[in-house]
Amino acid sequence: MAENKIKLRPLAEQVIVITGATSGIGLATAEMAAERGASVVLSSRNEEDLEQIIQRLQSAGYKARGVNADVCKMTDLENLAQVAIETFGRIDTWVNNAGGSIYGPLLEIPEEEERALFDVNFWGVRNGCRVAFQHMKENGGAIINLGSEVSVRSLPLQGMYSATKHAVKAYTDALRMELEHDGYPISVSLIRPTAINTPFAEHAVNHLRSGEPSLPDPIYHPDYVAEAILKCATDVIRDVFVGGPSKMSAVMEFIMPGMTDKHMEKSSYKDQSAGESIPHEEGQEGLHHAPAHEGNVFGHHKGKKTKQRSDMKTPEAKH
Template sequence: MGRKQDLEVVGLDKAKQRQLTENSKGRLKELTNQVIVITGASSGIGLTTARMAAAKGAKVVAAARNEEALKQLVKELESKGHTATYVKADVGREEDVYKIAEVATQEFGRFDTWVNNAGVSIYGHAMDVSISDMKRMFDTNFWSVVYGSKVAVKHFKDRGVPGSLINVGSLFGGRGTVIQSTYAAAKFAVHGWTESIRMELEKEQAPVSVTLIHPGRIDTPYNEHARSYLTKQPSHGGMVYPPKEVAEAILFAAENPKRDMYIGGQAKAFELLGTLFPRLIDRIIEGYMYPTQHDNRPSKPAEESALHHAGYGMHERGTNVGWIRSGSMYVSAQKYPIISTIAAVGLGAIAVGMVRRKKK
């Protein structure tokens, strides 16, 4: 009798597996037919993505700690004829992430894309940053991604309909840096988590598209929200990209299964060169990254950061001082595999050239 029950269970599992396999071959919905959950939606990349998703016809579920900003966002979107709702949530708390999913299913019956975007940084030398600040940042930047991933994957599996899980990583998620060591460590964890669950879900043929977003330096209030241990105000120097390019990459991945999306050629080059020539890039970072991560004005006090409480909202852009680009050709190239391959070959040629010059 026990063996018969075991066989019946195996049979049910196989039937469900076949169903998941067939459904995983289906296409992702067009944005006009999607319900999209976006964390960290009150400012920066999340705010830009929410606005762009709504403009493309998606129903938006915006989540963040700043309830007043979320109310303003929903009111703005509804005034334009779009459909949106919000959830006040601290994504560093597992129960709050469950609440986001509950609101989405109560309001719209489902969600089709889940974007783990919420994040905050700490600027300071590794040995100066307190353990309590480190733990809080990991709650927001890493554990929130774990919570959101688990909720989203379960939802897509239960429905048996293909959905998108999109995790926002970083330029520093595959290569360490100075001054933002805690942030880099958390993003390393996000990258490792995302790559690992992608393989597991692919192996079991689950109906989930898993994408890792690799933003370069982006012009958002990231620098203003960061907890600073510096005497000067954190700021992006060098080449900086607009948040709309990250939003464009996120929404492309919501409709098209993509393993990775890089925002700016700098993000891809940083990863590639850091892998091929680690000691050379160590030296470059040591010389370049110290002066290009702050502005020449006093740093904001710690209590004004968004590490332990909500920061100000409804601002897409920050107060960065670098070369603010109007867009990223590399994002456009990744939508077309042939162009993307040509770009990768070009970066490889640059890398070889750097090595030859170094040897000379």
């Protein structure tokens, strides 16, 4: 086994690449990193909104660059990396954040959509890891993958999403071990958020038999996840649970999986269908193409139990 010495730069000295960065967690992370002095390179399929975000960040005096890229295409991600290096000289952290979901019973979802979801959620992470490794294998860095609380405990009505996040966890864990074994100075982290107040539900494909996609209470401010991501950019951290329900679901899956099944069968159907309370506009789904309107960190969640930024505590990490 080769020696592995990982040395991560202070955040203000870093160049950070973030995929899926025009809304939600990706945008919150990009804004937070830029505010703290990092150089950020944002990618998205939504070129128009990406350009507006970059102009806003640059006008505020931040170091930012945008690249139109589809994570399903290796050539796009190779170009993303090349632009980051040409603009800022290197890549210190790569955040694989792009993703989407499908709501509905598993046996009623078209295979084409299931495969498309795996292309984005899993193959997009795999592609990003491959490209990041090529630019970090000599000088090191951090690869940060977005998993979920459903990376271990599956969720009815988002079964295929759960399957993609199980796959992301398995790939991330195996990659970490292989890089450690071979002595590469690269930190590999998995972020496991609970429900977060982003446009996640609005951008999901809807096959629910009634109502529109929603998120269960409590949901958390996106900055909780941004803080966790940036912590992993500077410290070698294996796993981070963001939000109490994320860790609780993993514990329940381990100690009483059958009882957890029954509980979720009673609660998850209602929790994930919000009637007409959340707008779900035509063209907003982010599976086959970029959502029509992005640029928003927050979604339209109407729940009463929202963890605000003022409530923030340090996310629980596993080194």
